[in-house]
Amino acid sequence: MKTDVQVAVVGGGIVGCSVLYWLAKLGWTDTLLLERRNLTSGSTWHAAGNTTYFGPYAEMTRLFAGSIRTYQQAEKDSGQSIGFHQTGSLRVATTKRERELFHEFEAGYKTLGIPYHVVGNDVISALHPCINTDGLYGAAQTPTDGHVDPSSTTHALAKAAKQLGAAIEVQCPVHSISRVGDRWLVQTENGQVSAQHIVMAASFWTRELLQPLGLNVPLYATQHHELITETVPEIAALDYEVPAYRDSHVSCSMRQERDGFLVGIYETEPVFWSLDGIPKDFKEELFPPETDRLMPHLEKLMTRVPAFAEAGIKTINNGPMCWTPDGLPMLGPIDGKHPDLWMASGFNVGIGTGGGSAEFLAHWMVHGKPLFDLPIVHADRFGNEVSTGQALEAIKECYRRGYRLPEAI
Ligand SMILES: Cc1cc2nc3c(=O)[nH]c(=O)nc-3n(C[C@H](O)[C@H](O)[C@H](O)COP(=O)(O)OP(=O)(O)OC[C@H]3O[C@@H](n4cnc5c(N)ncnc54)[C@H](O)[C@@H]3O)c2cc1C
Numbered sequence: 051m052k053t054d055v056q057v058a059v060v061g062g063g064i065v066g067c068s069v070l071y072w073l074a075k076l077g078w079t080d081t082l083l084l085e086r087r088n089l090t091s092g093s094t095w096h097a098a099g100n101t102t103y104f105g106p107y108a109e110m111t112r113l114f115a116g117s118i119r120t121y122q123q124a125e126k127d128s129g130q131s132i133g134f135h136q137t138g139s140l141r142v143a144t145t146k147r148e149r150e151l152f153h154e155f156e157a158g159y160k161t162l163g164i165p166y167h168v169v170g171n172d173v174i175s176a177l178h179p180c181i182n183t184d185g186l187y188g189a190a191q192t193p194t195d196g197h198v199d200p201s202s203t204t205h206a207l208a209k210a211a212k213q214l215g216a217a218i219e220v221q222c223p224v225h226s227i228s229r230v231g232d233r234w235l236v237q238t239e240n241g242q243v244s245a246q247h248i249v250m251a252a253s254f255w256t257r258e259l260l261q262p263l264g265l266n267v268p269l270y271a272t273q274h275h276e277l278i279t280e281t282v283p284e285i286a287a288l289d290y291e292v293p294a295y296r297d298s299h300v301s302c303s304m305r306q307e308r309d310g311f312l313v314g315i316y317e318t319e320p321v322f323w324s325l326d327g328i329p330k331d332f333k334e335e336l337f338p339p340e341t342d343r344l345m346p347h348l349e350k351l352m353t354r355v356p357a358f359a360e361a362g363i364k365t366i367n368n369g370p371m372c373w374t375p376d377g378l379p380m381l382g383p384i385d386g387k388h389p390d391l392w393m394a395s396g397f398n399v400g401i402g403t404g405g406g407s408a409e410f411l412a413h414w415m416v417h418g419k420p421l422f423d424l425p426i427v428h429a430d431r432f433g434n435e436v437s438t439g440q441a442l443e444a445i446k447e448c449y450r451r452g453y454r455l456p457e458a459i
Contacts, residue, residue, distance in 0.1 A: 072408040083211075087333060111155075271372055
C-alpha cells in the first residue's frame with residue numbers, strides 16, 4: 051500500500067470512486083482510496099440506480115447531468131459497462147401548482163441543453179400505459195435519463211481511475227485521522243498513510259471519523275425501502291422499457307426492473323438507524339423489512355398504477371441512507387481550521403448526483419474553485435453547532451417531503 055500520497059480518499063462507494071476518477075482525469079493521480087470492506091459495501095450496492103436529470107432545485111440539475119455524463123465517460127475509459135437504461139422519466143403533476151413549477155424549470159434545462167418537456171396526460175398514457183392519469187395535470191418528462199447499475203458503475207469509475215494511476219486499497223478500514231505538521235496522518239488497518247489532502251466520502255460514517263477532530267457534521271442514516279415485484283403481464287407485453295415514474299402524492303418512484311416494477315418509498319414517518327454510532331460489526335447487510343409503514347403509500351400507488359396491485363412482491367430491500375438536515379450533500383472544505391480536509395458525504399441520491407458532485411469537488415481541489423457556483427451544497431453551511439435533535443427534525447422534514455418540490459410546500 052502507498053504510504054505517502056497527495057490525496058487520500060476515505061470510502062469506496064460511488065462517491066469516493068467518482069472523486070478518485072475525477073481527480074485522475076484532472077491530472078492528480080498520486081492518490082489512494084481506502085475502503086473498509088469492498089467497493090460499494092455501504093449504501094451503493096443496494097441502490098436502485100435511478101439516475102435522473104430532475105433535481106429538487108433548478109441549480110442541482112447540473113450535478114445530476116454531470117453524473118450521467120461522468121458514468122458514461124468512465125464506461126468508455128474503462129470498457130466496463132455501467133448498465134445504463136435510457137428509459138427517460140416522468141414526474142407527474144398531482145396539482146396545478148406542481149405543473150406550473152415544472153414549467154419554471156424549462157429555461158434551465160434549455161440552457162443546459164437537456165431535453166425536458168412538460169407533457170399532457172395523453173403523453174403519459176402513451177409512454178407508460180400502466181399509469182392511471184385520472185386527476186393528474188400532466189408530467190415533466192426528461193426523455194434521456196434512466197438508471198444505471200450502481201455496482202458496475204462504481205467499478206467502472208474505479209477501473210478508469212486506476213488506469214490513470216490512482217490506487218485503491220480495499221479491506222482497509224481507516225481508524226483515525228489526525229493533523230501532523232502540514233500533513234494528514236491516516237491510521238488504517240494496513241498501516242499509516244501520510245496525505246496532503248483528505249476527501250471524506252464515507253457517508254454516515256464520516257460523522258464518527260471526524261468527531262475526534264472536534265467536528266460535528268450533521269450526517270445521519272435513515273432506513274429506506276425498495277420493493278421489487280414479480281412479472282407484471284402488462285409490462286411483459288410491451289416491446290420497450292417504460293420510463294421511470296415519480297409521484298409526490300404517493301411519495302414514491304417506480305421504474306421497470308426486468309418485466310416487473312421496482313418501487314422506492316419516501317415514508318411519512320422516517321425511521322433512523324444507529325443514532326448512537328454505526329455498529330462496528332456492520333458489514334453490508336440489510337434491515338428487516340417493515341412493510342406496515344409503507345402501506346399508506348402502497349395503497350395510493352395501487353390506485354395510480356392498478357397493475358401494481360395485482361403484482362406479487364418478490365424482494366424488499368430496507369437499507370441505510372445518509373441524510374443532511376437539508377437533504378443536500380456536503381461538498382468542499384468543512385471550515386477554515388482544517389486545511390485540505392474536503393467533504394464528499396451526505397448523499398441520499400448519490401447515484402443520481404455522485405459523478406457530477408465529484409467533478410464539482412475535484413475542480414475545486416485542483417483549480418482552487420468549484421466548477422460552478424452552487425453554495426447550497428457547500429460543506430461549511432451548517433457550522434459546527436447543529437444539535438442531533440435539530441438535525442433529526444430537519445431530516446424528517448426532508449425525508450417526508452419526498453418528491454414535493456421545495457416551492458410547492
Ligand atoms: C434501498 C435504497 C435505494 C436507493 N436507490 C437510489 C437510487 O435509485 N438513486 C440514487 O441516486 N440513490 C439511491 N439510494 C441512495 C444511494 O444508495 C446513496 O446515496 C449512495 O450509495 C451514497 O454513496 P456514497 O459513496 O456516498 O456512500 P456509500 O456507498 O455508503 O459508501 C461509503 C463507503 O465508505 C466506506 N467506509 C465507511 N467507513 C470507513 C472507514 N472507516 N474506512 C474506510 N472506508 C469506510 C463504506 O464501507 C462504504 O463503502 C438508495 C438507497 C437505498 C437505501
